[in-house]
């Protein structure tokens with residue numbers, strides 16, 4: 676059986692850890708060449724992931740990219756294009772999740788969170804769509820959150836950025852379907868990541884109890900959904916928000 680993404684080339688942002696790492700692994704297992712991008716401070720993990728993928732018979736490389744820098748995004752596009760002259764897919768995953776109620780939130784946190792979570796997606800979409808339009812197709816997945824369709828107490832700024840990603844996703848889908856470009860969002864809930872490592876059993880129970888499936892999700896379970904949406908199997912799916920949430924949104 677042919678792998679889902681055999682011969683495809685693309686990038687994942689914030690891919691050295693957590694969900695991005697799981698996505699990169701699955702995309703590589705499905706036959707893609709993956710440009711793993713992340714901050715300089717995550718270069719050790721990013722390079723180790725690329726080496727692991729290559730050892731397992733896949734194809735990957737690491738590039739230092741801060742998604743708040745347009746120059747870095749442009750370098751990511753150029754590096755991906757240099758592999759074979761195409762960008763078949765892009766996954767905009769990098770994000771942070773500061774915690775504070777709205778009345779305790781400051782302007783600095785608003786600006787930083789919007790820059791990393793939201794403006795980065797705009798920067799990346801604008802640059803990637805230009806390439807994909809010129810080549811006549813491609814597929815993009817933006818990582819939102821269940822907090823992109825619900826409020827999240829003590830994470831209002833985060834929730835606002837994740838709602839806005841869905842608006843960008845739908846608009847990008849609407850503007851670019853004419854040339855066979857698909858743009859979708861994935862909405863995770865409670866996935867194992869650095870953020871949750873070391874959390875108490877009580878905390879994990881509190882975040883997984885509202886789900887139909889009462890456990891943490893694996894990053895690779897998000898990766899499987901992303902791989903499907905990026906693949907030609909999803910050829911008539913664009914502009915959607917796919918929850919990968921263990922049934923959280925079914926009851927909340």
Ligand SMILES: NC(=O)c1ccc[n+]([C@@H]2O[C@H](COP(=O)([O-])OP(=O)(O)OC[C@H]3O[C@@H](n4cnc5c(N)ncnc54)[C@H](O)[C@@H]3O)[C@@H](O)[C@H]2O)c1
Pocket residue numbers: 688689690691692693694695712713714717740741742743768769770771772791818819820821862863864865866867868869870
């Ligand atoms: N873990 C969850 O339960 C969960 C749930 C819903 C949505 N999400 C979303 O999934 C995405 C990944 O989250 P995660 O849980 O894997 O977090 P994580 O902290 O484990 O990984 C995030 C990665 O993004 C990178 N990053 C941060 N700032 C960056 C920047 N300026 N430029 C480039 N890379 C940067 C980090 O270095 C890190 O490798 C985020 O967008 C997050 O909002 C996570």
